[in-house]
Amino acid sequence: MGRGTTGDSHVARNRLWARLSAAVAALDPPPPTPLMVVDLDAFDANAADLARRAGGKPIRLASKSVRVPALIERALANPGFHGVLAYTLREAMWLERQGITDDVVIAYPTVDRAALAELVASPSTASHVTLMVDDVAQLDVVDSVRSSHAVRVRVALDIDAGLRLGGQHVGPKRSPVHDIEDVVRLARHISERTGCALVGVMTYEGQVAGVPDDVPSQRARSLVVRRLKAASMSQLAERRRVIADRLTELVKLEFWNAGGSGSVEATSADAAVTEIAAGSGLLVPGLFDHYQSFAPRPAAFYGLPVTRHPTAAMATVHGGGYIASGASGDDRAPIPWAPPGLHLTSLEGAGEVQTPLTGHPAALLRIGDLVWFRHAKSGELFEHTNTVRLLAGDEFVDEVPTYRGCGNAW
The missing domain is CATH 3.20.20.10 (Alanine racemase)
Structure with missing residues:
Protein backbone atom coordinates (compact mmCIF):
# COMPACT_ATOMS: atom_id res chain seq x y z
CA MET A 1 0.00 0.00 0.00
CA GLY A 2 1.37 3.41 -0.94
CA ARG A 3 2.24 5.66 1.98
CA GLY A 4 2.03 9.06 0.28
CA THR A 5 4.37 11.87 1.28
CA THR A 6 5.16 12.66 4.89
CA GLY A 7 4.23 16.27 5.58
CA ASP A 8 1.59 16.62 2.85
CA SER A 9 -1.41 17.12 5.17
CA HIS A 10 -2.90 20.60 5.54
CA VAL A 11 -1.87 20.59 9.20
CA ALA A 12 1.76 19.76 8.38
CA ARG A 13 1.90 22.34 5.60
CA ASN A 14 0.45 25.03 7.85
CA ARG A 15 3.05 24.17 10.48
CA LEU A 16 5.75 24.47 7.83
CA TRP A 17 4.38 27.88 6.81
CA ALA A 18 4.51 28.99 10.45
CA ARG A 19 8.10 27.74 10.84
CA LEU A 20 9.26 29.48 7.68
CA SER A 21 7.38 32.67 8.52
CA ALA A 22 8.97 32.80 11.97
CA ALA A 23 12.44 32.18 10.56
CA VAL A 24 12.05 34.91 7.94
CA ALA A 25 10.66 37.39 10.48
CA ALA A 26 13.78 36.94 12.61
CA LEU A 27 16.10 38.03 9.77
CA ASP A 28 17.30 41.63 9.86
CA PRO A 29 17.48 43.03 7.27
CA PRO A 30 14.76 41.11 5.40
CA PRO A 31 16.25 38.73 2.80
CA PRO A 32 15.88 39.21 -0.95
CA THR A 33 13.47 36.98 -2.83
CA PRO A 34 13.11 34.44 -4.22
CA LEU A 35 14.23 32.97 -0.92
CA MET A 36 15.39 29.37 -1.28
CA VAL A 37 15.44 27.11 1.74
CA VAL A 38 16.43 23.58 2.71
CA ASP A 39 14.87 22.11 5.84
CA LEU A 40 17.77 20.28 7.51
CA ASP A 41 15.45 18.28 9.76
CA ALA A 42 13.78 16.76 6.70
CA LEU A 282 17.27 13.93 -0.02
CA LEU A 283 15.35 17.04 -1.12
CA VAL A 284 12.19 15.36 -2.44
CA PRO A 285 10.82 17.35 -5.38
CA GLY A 286 7.21 17.13 -6.55
CA LEU A 287 7.87 14.30 -8.98
CA PHE A 288 8.79 12.04 -6.04
CA ASP A 289 5.53 12.44 -4.14
CA HIS A 290 3.79 9.24 -5.16
CA TYR A 291 5.93 6.11 -4.76
CA GLN A 292 4.65 2.94 -3.20
CA SER A 293 8.01 2.00 -1.74
CA PHE A 294 8.74 4.99 0.48
CA ALA A 295 7.32 8.12 2.12
CA PRO A 296 9.89 10.93 1.85
CA ARG A 297 9.75 14.35 3.47
CA PRO A 298 9.83 17.47 1.26
CA ALA A 299 12.98 19.41 2.20
CA ALA A 300 13.50 22.11 -0.45
CA PHE A 301 11.29 25.18 -0.84
CA TYR A 302 11.35 28.65 -2.33
CA GLY A 303 9.40 31.67 -1.15
CA LEU A 304 7.88 34.34 -3.39
CA PRO A 305 6.23 37.55 -2.15
CA VAL A 306 2.62 38.50 -2.81
CA THR A 307 2.75 41.75 -4.82
CA ARG A 308 -0.90 42.33 -5.72
CA HIS A 309 -4.52 41.15 -5.67
CA PRO A 310 -5.98 41.27 -9.21
CA THR A 311 -9.30 40.18 -7.66
CA ALA A 312 -10.50 39.80 -4.10
CA ALA A 313 -10.12 36.02 -4.39
CA MET A 314 -6.74 35.91 -6.13
CA ALA A 315 -3.16 36.67 -5.05
CA THR A 316 -0.24 37.25 -7.42
CA VAL A 317 3.36 36.53 -6.41
CA HIS A 318 6.45 37.89 -8.14
CA GLY A 319 8.26 35.53 -10.52
CA GLY A 320 8.40 31.82 -9.85
CA GLY A 321 8.33 30.23 -13.30
CA TYR A 322 10.81 27.48 -12.51
CA ILE A 323 9.65 24.73 -14.85
CA ALA A 324 11.45 21.40 -14.59
CA SER A 325 13.24 19.67 -17.44
CA GLY A 326 11.78 16.66 -19.22
CA ALA A 327 8.69 16.09 -21.31
CA SER A 328 6.42 19.14 -20.93
CA GLY A 329 3.32 18.62 -18.78
CA ASP A 330 1.56 19.73 -15.62
CA ASP A 331 3.85 17.56 -13.52
CA ARG A 332 6.82 19.79 -14.48
CA ALA A 333 5.29 22.89 -12.90
CA PRO A 334 6.15 24.00 -9.34
CA ILE A 335 3.68 23.24 -6.57
CA PRO A 336 2.28 26.04 -4.36
CA TRP A 337 2.84 24.33 -1.02
CA ALA A 338 2.45 26.59 1.98
CA PRO A 339 -0.01 27.83 2.95
CA PRO A 340 -1.96 24.83 1.58
CA GLY A 341 -4.93 25.23 -0.72
CA LEU A 342 -3.37 27.50 -3.35
CA HIS A 343 -3.37 26.62 -7.06
CA LEU A 344 -1.78 27.83 -10.29
CA THR A 345 -4.16 29.16 -12.92
CA SER A 346 -4.59 27.27 -16.19
CA LEU A 347 -3.93 30.33 -18.37
CA GLU A 348 -0.74 31.69 -16.77
CA GLY A 349 0.67 28.84 -14.72
CA ALA A 350 4.01 29.68 -13.08
CA GLY A 351 5.22 32.81 -14.85
CA GLU A 352 8.58 34.37 -15.55
CA VAL A 353 7.65 37.65 -13.82
CA GLN A 354 4.41 36.86 -12.01
CA THR A 355 2.38 33.89 -10.84
CA PRO A 356 -1.35 34.33 -10.04
CA LEU A 357 -2.74 31.98 -7.43
CA THR A 358 -6.29 30.92 -6.63
CA GLY A 359 -7.75 28.95 -3.73
CA HIS A 360 -9.24 29.90 -0.38
CA PRO A 361 -6.00 31.25 1.25
CA ALA A 362 -5.44 33.71 -1.61
CA ALA A 363 -7.92 36.24 -0.24
CA LEU A 364 -6.26 36.12 3.19
CA LEU A 365 -2.71 36.78 1.99
CA ARG A 366 -1.39 40.29 2.51
CA ILE A 367 0.90 42.22 0.22
CA GLY A 368 4.43 41.16 1.13
CA ASP A 369 3.51 37.73 2.53
CA LEU A 370 5.62 34.86 1.25
CA VAL A 371 4.08 31.86 -0.50
CA TRP A 372 6.27 28.76 -0.46
CA PHE A 373 6.63 26.48 -3.49
CA ARG A 374 8.24 23.12 -4.26
CA HIS A 375 10.09 22.48 -7.50
CA ALA A 376 9.13 19.47 -9.60
CA LYS A 377 12.73 18.16 -9.79
CA SER A 378 15.59 18.03 -7.35
CA GLY A 379 18.69 20.17 -7.75
CA GLU A 380 17.48 22.18 -10.73
CA LEU A 381 15.95 24.78 -8.40
CA PHE A 382 19.37 25.84 -7.19
CA GLU A 383 20.52 26.86 -10.66
CA HIS A 384 18.31 29.94 -10.05
CA THR A 385 20.06 31.22 -6.92
CA ASN A 386 23.50 31.97 -5.50
CA THR A 387 22.69 30.97 -1.93
CA VAL A 388 20.38 28.72 0.07
CA ARG A 389 19.20 29.29 3.64
CA LEU A 390 19.38 26.26 5.92
CA LEU A 391 16.48 25.82 8.33
CA ALA A 392 16.73 23.87 11.60
CA GLY A 393 13.66 23.89 13.76
CA ASP A 394 12.21 27.41 13.51
CA GLU A 395 15.51 29.15 12.73
CA PHE A 396 17.82 29.73 9.81
CA VAL A 397 21.19 28.45 10.98
CA ASP A 398 23.29 29.15 7.89
CA GLU A 399 23.36 30.56 4.39
CA VAL A 400 25.48 28.55 1.94
CA PRO A 401 26.45 28.97 -1.73
CA THR A 402 25.10 26.84 -4.54
CA TYR A 403 27.24 25.73 -7.48
CA ARG A 404 26.14 28.96 -9.16
CA GLY A 405 27.11 30.95 -6.06
CA CYS A 406 30.58 29.43 -6.28
CA GLY A 407 30.88 30.80 -9.81
CA ASN A 408 30.20 27.49 -11.54
CA ALA A 409 27.93 26.85 -14.51
CA TRP A 410 27.86 23.22 -15.58
Missing part, protein backbone atom coordinates in the same frame (compact mmCIF):
# COMPACT_ATOMS: atom_id res chain seq x y z
CA PHE A 43 17.07 16.47 4.78
CA ASP A 44 18.76 14.49 7.56
CA ALA A 45 15.72 12.26 8.06
CA ASN A 46 15.64 11.52 4.33
CA ALA A 47 19.36 10.69 4.32
CA ALA A 48 18.88 8.23 7.18
CA ASP A 49 15.90 6.68 5.42
CA LEU A 50 17.83 6.22 2.17
CA ALA A 51 20.64 4.47 4.06
CA ARG A 52 18.12 2.23 5.82
CA ARG A 53 16.47 1.31 2.54
CA ALA A 54 19.86 0.46 0.99
CA GLY A 55 20.28 -2.34 3.51
CA GLY A 56 24.01 -1.89 4.07
CA LYS A 57 25.06 -1.15 0.50
CA PRO A 58 26.72 2.26 0.12
CA ILE A 59 24.85 5.12 -1.54
CA ARG A 60 26.73 7.13 -4.14
CA LEU A 61 25.31 10.65 -4.01
CA ALA A 62 23.89 11.93 -7.32
CA SER A 63 25.17 15.52 -7.22
CA LYS A 64 22.89 16.84 -9.97
CA SER A 65 20.02 16.36 -7.52
CA VAL A 66 21.65 18.59 -4.88
CA ARG A 67 24.05 21.18 -6.45
CA VAL A 68 24.94 22.75 -3.10
CA PRO A 69 28.48 21.88 -1.91
CA ALA A 70 27.66 22.17 1.80
CA LEU A 71 24.71 19.81 1.40
CA ILE A 72 26.79 17.34 -0.63
CA GLU A 73 29.29 17.29 2.22
CA ARG A 74 26.48 16.94 4.77
CA ALA A 75 25.04 13.95 2.95
CA LEU A 76 28.43 12.28 2.57
CA ALA A 77 28.99 12.63 6.33
CA ASN A 78 26.02 10.32 6.93
CA PRO A 79 26.72 6.63 7.56
CA GLY A 80 25.88 4.67 4.43
CA PHE A 81 26.93 7.34 1.91
CA HIS A 82 30.19 7.12 -0.02
CA GLY A 83 31.36 8.90 -3.16
CA VAL A 84 29.65 11.14 -5.69
CA LEU A 85 27.91 10.45 -8.98
CA ALA A 86 28.61 13.66 -10.91
CA TYR A 87 27.00 14.91 -14.11
CA THR A 88 29.93 16.64 -15.83
CA LEU A 89 33.69 16.18 -15.83
CA ARG A 90 34.33 19.80 -14.86
CA GLU A 91 32.07 19.40 -11.87
CA ALA A 92 33.79 16.15 -10.88
CA MET A 93 37.25 17.74 -11.00
CA TRP A 94 36.04 20.76 -9.01
CA LEU A 95 34.59 18.54 -6.27
CA GLU A 96 37.85 16.59 -6.09
CA ARG A 97 40.02 19.72 -5.97
CA GLN A 98 37.83 21.28 -3.28
CA GLY A 99 38.42 18.21 -1.12
CA ILE A 100 34.71 17.39 -1.01
CA THR A 101 35.31 13.85 -2.25
CA ASP A 102 38.12 11.72 -3.61
CA ASP A 103 35.79 9.26 -5.34
CA VAL A 104 33.76 10.68 -8.23
CA VAL A 105 32.05 8.71 -10.98
CA ILE A 106 30.63 10.72 -13.88
CA ALA A 107 27.21 9.37 -14.82
CA TYR A 108 27.35 10.44 -18.48
CA PRO A 109 29.94 10.23 -21.28
CA THR A 110 31.92 13.40 -21.95
CA VAL A 111 33.54 14.85 -25.07
CA ASP A 112 34.74 18.03 -23.34
CA ARG A 113 38.27 18.03 -24.76
CA ALA A 114 39.54 20.90 -22.63
CA ALA A 115 38.36 19.22 -19.42
CA LEU A 116 39.75 15.86 -20.54
CA ALA A 117 43.11 17.50 -21.21
CA GLU A 118 43.11 18.77 -17.61
CA LEU A 119 42.24 15.30 -16.34
CA VAL A 120 45.01 13.44 -18.15
CA ALA A 121 47.52 16.10 -17.08
CA SER A 122 46.86 15.39 -13.39
CA PRO A 123 47.71 11.91 -12.10
CA SER A 124 46.15 12.71 -8.73
CA THR A 125 42.81 13.89 -10.12
CA ALA A 126 42.72 11.08 -12.68
CA SER A 127 43.08 8.55 -9.86
CA HIS A 128 39.96 9.93 -8.16
CA VAL A 129 37.65 10.46 -11.15
CA THR A 130 35.98 7.75 -13.23
CA LEU A 131 34.71 8.45 -16.75
CA MET A 132 31.56 6.80 -18.15
CA VAL A 133 31.62 5.28 -21.64
CA ASP A 134 29.36 3.25 -23.89
CA ASP A 135 31.22 3.71 -27.19
CA VAL A 136 34.81 3.29 -28.37
CA ALA A 137 34.58 6.74 -29.99
CA GLN A 138 34.39 8.33 -26.52
CA LEU A 139 37.75 6.79 -25.67
CA ASP A 140 39.14 8.11 -28.96
CA VAL A 141 38.29 11.61 -27.77
CA VAL A 142 40.29 11.02 -24.59
CA ASP A 143 43.29 9.84 -26.60
CA SER A 144 43.06 12.86 -28.89
CA VAL A 145 43.98 15.26 -26.07
CA ARG A 146 46.97 13.50 -24.54
CA SER A 147 50.54 13.15 -25.70
CA SER A 148 51.25 9.97 -23.74
CA HIS A 149 49.50 7.24 -21.78
CA ALA A 150 51.51 7.83 -18.62
CA VAL A 151 48.31 8.74 -16.75
CA ARG A 152 45.74 5.94 -16.71
CA VAL A 153 42.12 6.95 -17.11
CA ARG A 154 39.59 5.20 -14.92
CA VAL A 155 36.58 4.03 -16.94
CA ALA A 156 33.15 2.63 -16.13
CA LEU A 157 30.91 0.93 -18.67
CA ASP A 158 27.31 2.16 -18.96
CA ILE A 159 25.05 -0.79 -19.83
CA ASP A 160 21.45 -0.25 -20.91
CA ALA A 161 19.08 -1.39 -18.15
CA GLY A 162 15.82 -0.93 -20.02
CA LEU A 163 13.06 -3.53 -20.17
CA ARG A 164 12.72 -5.42 -23.44
CA LEU A 165 9.06 -6.32 -23.83
CA GLY A 166 7.35 -7.47 -27.01
CA GLY A 167 10.05 -5.96 -29.18
CA GLN A 168 9.79 -2.61 -27.38
CA HIS A 169 12.31 -0.86 -25.15
CA VAL A 170 10.95 0.59 -21.89
CA GLY A 171 13.30 2.91 -20.05
CA PRO A 172 15.68 5.86 -20.54
CA LYS A 173 17.36 6.10 -23.93
CA ARG A 174 20.92 6.03 -22.61
CA SER A 175 23.51 3.44 -23.51
CA PRO A 176 23.34 1.57 -26.83
CA VAL A 177 25.02 -1.40 -25.14
CA HIS A 178 22.37 -3.94 -24.17
CA ASP A 179 23.06 -7.40 -25.58
CA ILE A 180 25.41 -9.45 -23.45
CA GLU A 181 27.89 -10.15 -26.23
CA ASP A 182 28.10 -6.42 -27.00
CA VAL A 183 28.79 -5.74 -23.32
CA VAL A 184 31.59 -8.29 -23.22
CA ARG A 185 33.08 -7.02 -26.49
CA LEU A 186 33.25 -3.43 -25.30
CA ALA A 187 34.51 -4.43 -21.86
CA ARG A 188 37.31 -6.45 -23.45
CA HIS A 189 38.28 -3.50 -25.64
CA ILE A 190 38.43 -1.13 -22.65
CA SER A 191 40.42 -3.55 -20.48
CA GLU A 192 42.95 -4.10 -23.27
CA ARG A 193 43.23 -0.48 -24.36
CA THR A 194 46.46 1.29 -23.40
CA GLY A 195 45.99 4.01 -20.83
CA CYS A 196 42.56 2.81 -19.64
CA ALA A 197 41.44 0.84 -16.62
CA LEU A 198 37.95 -0.65 -16.53
CA VAL A 199 36.94 -0.26 -12.88
CA GLY A 200 33.16 -0.23 -12.82
CA VAL A 201 29.77 -0.76 -14.38
CA MET A 202 26.55 1.24 -14.33
CA THR A 203 23.06 -0.11 -15.02
CA TYR A 204 20.52 2.65 -14.36
CA GLU A 205 16.94 1.34 -14.35
CA GLY A 206 15.26 4.73 -14.72
CA GLN A 207 11.94 3.12 -15.65
CA VAL A 208 11.86 1.82 -12.05
CA ALA A 209 13.75 4.47 -10.09
CA GLY A 210 12.25 7.57 -11.69
CA VAL A 211 8.58 6.83 -12.34
CA PRO A 212 5.83 7.38 -9.71
CA ASP A 213 3.74 4.26 -9.17
CA ASP A 214 1.10 5.26 -6.60
CA VAL A 215 -0.61 8.38 -7.97
CA PRO A 216 -4.07 8.76 -6.39
CA SER A 217 -5.60 10.26 -9.54
CA GLN A 218 -4.10 7.56 -11.78
CA ARG A 219 -4.95 4.25 -10.14
CA ALA A 220 -5.12 2.18 -13.33
CA ARG A 221 -1.92 3.65 -14.74
CA SER A 222 -0.13 3.17 -11.43
CA LEU A 223 -1.04 -0.51 -11.44
CA VAL A 224 0.42 -0.90 -14.94
CA VAL A 225 3.57 0.95 -13.88
CA ARG A 226 4.04 -1.34 -10.87
CA ARG A 227 3.71 -4.42 -13.08
CA LEU A 228 6.22 -3.03 -15.57
CA LYS A 229 8.62 -2.28 -12.71
CA ALA A 230 8.35 -5.83 -11.38
CA ALA A 231 8.94 -7.28 -14.86
CA SER A 232 11.88 -4.95 -15.39
CA MET A 233 13.62 -5.87 -12.14
CA SER A 234 13.11 -9.58 -12.79
CA GLN A 235 14.55 -9.37 -16.29
CA LEU A 236 17.37 -7.09 -15.18
CA ALA A 237 18.40 -9.32 -12.27
CA GLU A 238 19.01 -12.20 -14.66
CA ARG A 239 20.89 -10.01 -17.14
CA ARG A 240 23.08 -8.58 -14.39
CA ARG A 241 23.88 -12.07 -13.12
CA VAL A 242 24.97 -13.30 -16.54
CA ILE A 243 26.92 -10.12 -17.33
CA ALA A 244 28.68 -10.24 -13.94
CA ASP A 245 29.74 -13.83 -14.57
CA ARG A 246 31.08 -12.98 -18.02
CA LEU A 247 32.94 -9.87 -16.89
CA THR A 248 34.61 -11.78 -14.07
CA GLU A 249 36.58 -13.61 -16.75
CA LEU A 250 37.97 -10.28 -18.02
CA VAL A 251 38.43 -7.91 -15.10
CA LYS A 252 37.96 -7.45 -11.37
CA LEU A 253 35.53 -4.55 -10.99
CA GLU A 254 35.68 -2.08 -8.09
CA PHE A 255 31.98 -1.25 -8.22
CA TRP A 256 28.64 -1.93 -9.88
CA ASN A 257 26.40 1.14 -9.65
CA ALA A 258 22.65 1.03 -10.18
CA GLY A 259 19.29 2.33 -9.11
CA GLY A 260 17.99 5.65 -7.82
CA SER A 261 15.93 7.15 -5.00
CA GLY A 262 12.76 5.43 -6.22
CA SER A 263 14.22 1.92 -6.41
CA VAL A 264 16.64 1.66 -3.50
CA GLU A 265 15.24 -1.51 -1.91
CA ALA A 266 14.67 -3.36 -5.17
CA THR A 267 18.10 -2.48 -6.53
CA SER A 268 20.00 -3.25 -3.35
CA ALA A 269 18.47 -6.74 -3.33
CA ASP A 270 20.38 -7.57 -6.53
CA ALA A 271 23.56 -9.46 -5.66
CA ALA A 272 25.48 -8.04 -8.64
CA VAL A 273 25.00 -4.44 -7.48
CA THR A 274 27.57 -3.09 -5.01
CA GLU A 275 26.33 0.51 -4.62
CA ILE A 276 23.14 2.53 -5.12
CA ALA A 277 22.87 5.94 -6.76
CA ALA A 278 20.53 8.39 -5.03
CA GLY A 279 20.06 12.12 -4.68
CA SER A 280 16.47 13.25 -5.26
CA GLY A 281 15.37 11.41 -2.14
